[in-house]
Amino acid sequence: MELFLQVTVDGLVMGAVYALVAVGMTVMFGVMRIINFAHGDFLMIALYASFFLMTSAGDLPPVVVALLVVLFMGLVGLLLYLVLSPIINASELSHVMLTVGLSIVLQASAQLLFTSSPKWLDAANWQVVHIGPVSLEQRHILALAIVAVITVALYVLLNRTSYGRQLRAVSENREMAGLVGIESRRIIMASVVLSTALLGVAGFVLLPLSNASPTVGVPFTLLAFVVIVIGGLGDIVGALVGAILVGLTQAYGAAYLSGNWGGILVYAMLFLVLVLRPRGVLGRGRVI
């Protein structure tokens, strides 16, 4: 029972991190119908940005570092929008090719600039907190708290603001949204910026848990694929649910079977959801 509780909590922590990474991908798919194969590589940029701010910029308080990283990733998002905008209406194969090309270029540039050796933050002594039988490191609690705050903020943004309503309209039907006077290009641009800015938060949260290296993003890209399909493509709440499901599946699989079985179960889930519930577990995703 104690093991079960501990595994559950670990799974939830990983799920929270996956949610931060995957939500941006699903937002971008919702408004543009583009799956970003370079998504994890933008997370890699955020990890490097947080790493260099944390290590070389003196004693900036963590909140300032987080804000700077998010701001920087927002600017990166503007660049990404400029690159993607010519092919929004092109074929899916063009979308895949362009984002794959971006992914390769980003990884190669990181390798040239920072070499391929992984960069770790100095192992700070994170205190372990015991809650009943479950022990949690402080950084995990921090990650959970940040994800909770972001979730609430996203909910408010999408449901209570004019931008959120327009985003959902564009996501529902770009042409109709245009007909009722929504400038879909501006919404798309804002959504790409939102997507990478969220990766900024994810990078800041992840840095103590992960290193920064040129190919660190690839597994996250793959996990984000799984998460957003399980949640339903373009469904933001679904992505949160999917992330928790994936985090828990991995944790249970690894604890009770083996680490590789965690992988098998996660991809089997992806396959089965696609075949049986192509609109995701909540049934609200977009299918092309």
Next chain:
Amino acid sequence: MRGRWPHILFVAAISAAVIAVYFSGSSRWIQLVTTVLWFAAIGAAWNIQAGFAGVLGLGNTFFLAVGAYSSIYLYNRFGLSPWLGMWVGAAISVAIGCAVAYVCLRAGLRGITYVFATFASSQILLFWLLDQRWLGGAGGIRLEQIDHDPWAFRFGSDRAYLVIAAILLACTLLFMASIRDRKWGLFMRAVRENEKSAAMSGISVLDIQVLAVACSALFTSIAGTFYAQFQMSVSPTALLSLHMALNTMIFTVVGGIGFVFGPVVGAFVLTAVSEIALHLSGSGTDFAAVRLLIYGACIIAIALFLPSGLVSLAGRGRRQ
């Protein structure tokens, strides 16, 4: 230039290059060109399903791994020659490939969702293989050293592998060229252009799509057997990575998807560009990174400015 001449010239040029490398005796060049021909072959196999039938799968590494593992396992365990073992692998690949394609396509998966489903199938195989002790687990299987034994698919010189890779590629291309304007090829292209109108004119869309995947699986699996013998080892992470899956696609799309010679053009041009870049970049630079950078830049340029691929530059702009 119209008609057959551009094709004949192209084949002549590639053959001349391969023959020149064969007689050059430089083992680096022979291995490089062997690898290029091999990539062109798996690209061509992908081209059958994606280029002809419009089925965008990203799971062909599955067939590659099955072909590589079954021949190497059957040889090590039962002494069965890889020349026979590769057909066992091909049969498994075709069977599983058809089953997965049938289930996914029948469920209505198309485009990016089909990409995800097929990629998931290859990742399930990856994690399963990592757990299988009898197949070497994460370390994979190595072939023991033998100098020269053609029956065991082992040759003393690099040249033999160059010739076999060239034959493999030639068979794949000949197959494509021969079905292109015949019944099945026409059906596949009709399905690619418009599934509904293909179905209206009496084509069984699902059957044709599965048939295309089966052909693709057959050639990819045999290419997998070749890979195992050429590299003398197999490992799950080398064969089933996202990187390898994307490679089956990239060369074809850069060259020209749907064109018989697309993958060949793509593989040769991308390799040539990265070789030139390596020679131009000074010593001390990270060669692997420079090569990747050039690859990525070429892919972006093609996606933005020439979505039909390099072959479409040849003027007619018509998909074959």
